[in-house]
Amino acid sequence: MYTQFHCVRENKVIVRNPNIANLKAGYLFPEIARRRREFAATHPSSVRIISLGVGNTTEPLLPHICAGLVEGAQRLGTVEGYSGYQDEGLLELREKISEVFYGKKFSADEVFISDGAKCDIGRLQTLFGTGTKVAVQDPSYPVYVDGSVLSGAAGAWAGDGYCGIVYLPCTAENGYFPDLSLVSENSLIYFCSPNNPTGAVSTREQLSELVKTALSKGCIIIFDAAYSEFIRDPSLPKSIFEIDGAEQCAIEVQSFSKPAGFTGVRLGWSVVPKALKYADGESVNGDWTRLSGTVFNGASNIAQAGALAALDSEGVQEIRRLTDFYLGNACLIKNALQGLGVSSVGGDNSPYIWARFPGRDSWDVFAEILEKYRIVTTPGAGFGPSGRSFIRFSAFGRRADVEEACERLKDS
Numbered sequence: 001m002y003t004q005f006h007c008v009r010e011n012k013v014i015v016r017n018p019n020i021a022n023l024k025a026g027y028l029f030p031e032i033a034r035r036r037r038e039f040a041a042t043h044p045s046s047v048r049i050i051s052l053g054v055g056n057t058t059e060p061l062l063p064h065i066c067a068g069l070v071e072g073a074q075r076l077g078t079v080e081g082y083s084g085y086q087d088e089g090l091l092e093l094r095e096k097i098s099e100v101f102y103g104k105k106f107s108a109d110e111v112f113i114s115d116g117a118k119c120d121i122g123r124l125q126t127l128f129g130t131g132t133k134v135a136v137q138d139p140s141y142p143v144y145v146d147g148s149v150l151s152g153a154a155g156a157w158a159g160d161g162y163c164g165i166v167y168l169p170c171t172a173e174n175g176y177f178p179d180l181s182l183v184s185e186n187s188l189i190y191f192c193s194p195n196n197p198t199g200a201v202s203t204r205e206q207l208s209e210l211v212k213t214a215l216s217k218g219c220i221i222i223f224d225a226a227y228s229e230f231i232r233d234p235s236l237p238k239s240i241f242e243i244d245g246a247e248q249c250a251i252e253v254q255s256f257s258k259p260a261g262f263t264g265v266r267l268g269w270s271v272v273p274k275a276l277k278y279a280d281g282e283s284v285n286g287d288w289t290r291l292s293g294t295v296f297n298g299a300s301n302i303a304q305a306g307a308l309a310a311l312d313s314e315g316v317q318e319i320r321r322l323t324d325f326y327l328g329n330a331c332l333i334k335n336a337l338q339g340l341g342v343s344s345v346g347g348d349n350s351p352y353i354w355a356r357f358p359g360r361d362s363w364d365v366f367a368e369i370l371e372k373y374r375i376v377t378t379p380g381a382g383f384g385p386s387g388r389s390f391i392r393f394s395a396f397g398r399r400a401d402v403e404e405a406c407e408r409l410k411d412s
């Protein structure tokens with residue numbers, strides 16, 4: 001028998017974290033999923049809903065990378081091959097990442113293996129205090145802003161954005177690269193290239209300007225390169241560390257999610273160079289090592305075995321095949337939009353297409369596309385005020401679904 005307590009705590013209840021209370025709305029992608037469910041429930045139809053919304057991979061793992069994961073799991077079942085906690089990651093993988101992505105520019109203790117870029121973006125914000133000024137590209141991946149709200153850096157909501165955040169508009173007029181003179185001194189700058197959601201890829205000159213700004217204004221860049229493997233134009237930089245001086249002002253977050261199909265496997269990494277210092281000369285790398293050791297116990301050893309397979313010569317070819325496939329989807333979507341007379345950017349060196357609907361509200365366009373074509377997209381407003389009249393189309397679908405979605409768009 002349970003005894004029932006009717007305990008009135010009223011004034012004694014712990015207060016809500018004001019930072020969480022400051023979050024403006026629900027996280028974007030669950031909100032879209034909710035609207036999709038609601039639509040499906042109120043509009044029964046034999047026509048299936050196709051998702052070109054969230055950037056979630058759909059292709060099965062490629063065989064060599066998959067075999068790496070299987071072998072990794074089997075090794076754990078042997079005395080010789082068993083391993084437990086690996087803290088900042090397998091040494092071999094950290095060295096391999098430095099070799100494959102950074103021409104061995106970084107030592108293994110500057111490369112930190114994570115369970116994904118999003119998780120590290122969240123954890124990295126703890127390095128910088130509540131009062132840190134933040135600048136974001138507008139539009140941007142929502143985690144930079146929401147994470148800043150959670151860490152207390154964003155301040156209060158002020159109608160069109162948070163008062164502690166400087167929004168750097170990326171518009172058709174400026175070629176989707178922001179005016180960096182808007183960045184305040186000593187800011188944390190979130191920067192993503194290839195960009196989610198615009199699909200724009202910054203040139204070498206543009207990233208040089210970004211690094212120059214950060215160095216001269218005492219800023220730190222958190223550079224999100226999660227889509228670097230979609231770059232096909234060899235003149236475009238894949239990493240911020242291709243730019244001189246970046247190791248003194250940047251952290252790079254990266255992910256196996258999109259190039260290797262690891263959205264569910266979960267693996268990424270962050271590069272925190274030893275040359276990166278705070279105002280008092282203390283090492284950011286030292287603090288990140290301390291912080292990671294305290295709140296993170298390392299990524300899955302199985303996922304790391306898969307990542308090692310993804311980075312040998314066969315694995316790199318599979319990454320190319322997989323990213324080529326999604327870029328093929330992007331090309332189909334872009335052509336279908338062009339046929340409709342909708343202008344768009346992105347999709348060439350990135351898996352996202354950013355379509356313009358001048359004068360329209362993106363949530364209305366989202367609802368209209370869902371109703372008329374039964375296609376789920378992502379409304380640009382969810383990425384920031386400058387996305388108000390845009391829709392993001394994701395190329396991470398099965399080919400048959402993408403083809404069908406394009407047919408529906410053509411038939412309109």
Ligand code: PGU
Nearest residue numbers: 054055116117118119141196226255257268
């Ligand atoms: N960075 C960027 C720029 C992303 O767009 C995403 C995923 C991530 C990081 C996440 O990387 P992980 O290594 O898998 O953690 N963006 C997708 C998925 C939605 C989400 O909430 O992450 C998107 O549709 O924008």
